[in-house]
Amino acid sequence: MSWRSSFRCSKFRHIFGKPATKEHSYDGVPITRSVHDNHYCSANPCFIAVVTECAGGGSFLVLPIHHTGRVDPQHPRVCGHSGRVLDVKWNPFDDYCIASCSEDCTVKIWDIPICGVQQNLTKARKTLIGHSRRVGLIEWHPTAENLLLSAAYDYKVSANHITLWPKWALLLSVSFNSDGSRLAVTSKDRQVRVLDPRTGKILQVSSSNSHKANKVLYIVGLKLLLSTGSSPWNHRQIVLWDPDDLSEPLYEEDLDGSAGVLFPFYDPDTHMLYLAGKGDGNIRYYELSAEKPYISYLTEYRSLLPQKGLGVMPKRGLDVSACEIFRFYRLIAIKDLVEPLSMIVPRKESGIFQEDLYPMTAGNQAAMTAQEWLLGVNKGPVLMSLKPETRVANPYPETPGEKGMVRQLSSLRFQRSPAAVTEIGQEFVEEVKCDLVILSYIAMNTVCPGLQLQ
Numbered sequence: 346m347s348w349r350s351s352f353r354c355s356k357f358r359h360i361f362g363k364p365a366t367k368e369h370s371y372d373g374v375p376i377t378r379s380v381h382d383n384h385y386c387s388a389n390p391c392f393i394a395v396v397t398e399c400a401g402g403g404s405f406l407v408l409p410i411h412h413t414g415r416v417d418p419q420h421p422r423v424c425g426h427s428g429r430v431l432d433v434k435w436n437p438f439d440d441y442c443i444a445s446c447s448e449d450c451t452v453k454i455w456d457i458p459i460c461g462v463q464q465n466l467t468k469a470r471k472t473l474i475g476h477s478r479r480v481g482l483i484e485w486h487p488t489a490e491n492l493l494l495s496a497a498y499d500y501k502v503s504a505n506h507i508t509l510w511p512k513w514a515l516l517l518s519v520s521f522n523s524d525g526s527r528l529a530v531t532s533k534d535r536q537v538r539v540l541d542p543r544t545g546k547i548l549q550v551s552s553s554n555s556h557k558a559n560k561v562l563y564i565v566g567l568k569l570l571l572s573t574g575s576s577p578w579n580h581r582q583i584v585l586w587d588p589d590d591l592s593e594p595l596y597e598e599d600l601d602g603s604a605g606v607l608f609p610f611y612d613p614d615t616h617m618l619y620l621a622g623k624g625d626g627n628i629r630y631y632e633l634s635a636e637k638p639y640i641s642y643l644t645e646y647r648s649l650l651p652q653k654g655l656g657v658m659p660k661r662g663l664d665v666s667a668c669e670i671f672r673f674y675r676l677i678a679i680k681d682l683v684e685p686l687s688m689i690v691p692r693k694e695s696g697i698f699q700e701d702l703y704p705m706t707a708g709n710q711a712a713m714t715a716q717e718w719l720l721g722v723n724k725g726p727v728l729m730s731l732k733p734e735t736r737v738a739n740p741y742p743e744t745p746g747e748k749g750m751v752r753q754l755s756s757l758r759f760q761r762s763p764a765a766v767t768e769i770g771q772e773f774v775e776e777v778k779c780d781l782v783i784l785s786y787i788a789m790n791t792v793c794p795g796l797q798l799q
Contacts, residue, residue: 362646371683386656403430446480489718490711551591565613573607703731
């Protein structure tokens with residue numbers, strides 16, 4: 346069990362969770378009452394987005410990351426969906442672009458002003474249509490620019506020219522590998538599959554009868570795949586797999602008898618794994634390795650307040666002077682509270698950059714274009730240093746006027762053809778038919794062969 350003795354020499358053995366005070370949390374946020382097994386929260390160094398409860402449609406709240414304290418009940422929202430919002434994800438290469446999916450069967454791409462949402466935002470930059478039932482999952486490609494995966498309840502799986510209708514196609518979780526050339530999924534039949542996202546071809550299928558998978562995660566850098574789920578005795582489990590051979594698990598462990606879904610989070614820079622249960626108040630910490638026993642339990646954070654979902658801050662948004670190596674945003678629905686939780690490694694030299702804690706990490710620059718990826722190019726993420734004196738300055742203009750011009754120029758990347766839109770400021774809304782497991786829209790005036798424009 347996870348509380349077994351696992352003393353070992355590790356620089357993370359004294360890691361602890363430090364929750365923010367109420368003044369530095371987001372209070373008065375009407376968190377959604379949806380029971381979908383999603384995080385309902387997404388964060389980047391500029392903003393935090395939280396799915397909220399809303400009558401007569403769906404909405405989510407976008408707050409500047411430093412806008413802490415009591416949130417005005419009348420604070421403007423992003424409210425263009427006609428059904429309940431089920432998932433939100435920030436574009437990893439644009440801190441002012443966010444995607445959302447909803448029960449209204451659409452995916453929308455939104456531009457967020459540099460100063461935040463000052464009035465209700467109802468008009469999206471793009472509306473992606475084609476699903477016949479609610480869209481439950483969205484995920485950005487980790488290295489290619491402007492590629493988005495969507496998964497819905499219509500049992501459709503599509504990638505480029507190939508459209509399939511398998512019984513297992515109701516997806517519960519998806520995860521790309523480091524360069525986006527492989528996609529791991531879990532589905533309604535509770536099996537783990539590895540797919541080629543360009544062709545939709547199934548490369549591996551798990552065959553273990555002792556594990557019902559719910560969430561899956563690529564363990565980048567260690568050539569492992571992790572899934573969380575339940576055993577035949579309904580104990581929550583974590584299982585490690587070889588992504589090239591899912592015939593037998595490499596490691597399997599029962600944790601407890603709780604019913605909440607286990608959300609896994611992995612930090613490839615420190616090889617730290619965090620397990621947070623929906624409806625739990627605790628978060629377990631592990632350290633992973635490529636050799637047996639593969640996983641070592643460290644400790645856990647405990648709270649009396651249960652979390653409904655969690656958002657994660659990208660590494661470039663952490664406070665390196667405080668030795669913060671991970672940051673959660675816990676959604677505490679019973680308190681209408683979003684609580685930042687920092688994972689701290691205690692060091693005597695706090696305030697000095699700790700190079701062993703912060704190696705080169707994935708930055709906010711795309712490694713390739715969508716066209717390159719479609720042609721079969723595979724590239725890992727573009728790395729950046731977190732050292733304060735070497736960190737690149739904010740790539741976005743500081744003045745609203747400059748920002749507005751850049752956003753108008755950047756919107757031209759999503760034209761249907763070079764002649765479709767030629768004037769800056771011309772209104773342009775493109776509805777793109779997209780299916781399940783399809784990279785929904787492509788930049789630079791090129792449309793994915795598997796998509797049809799309306």
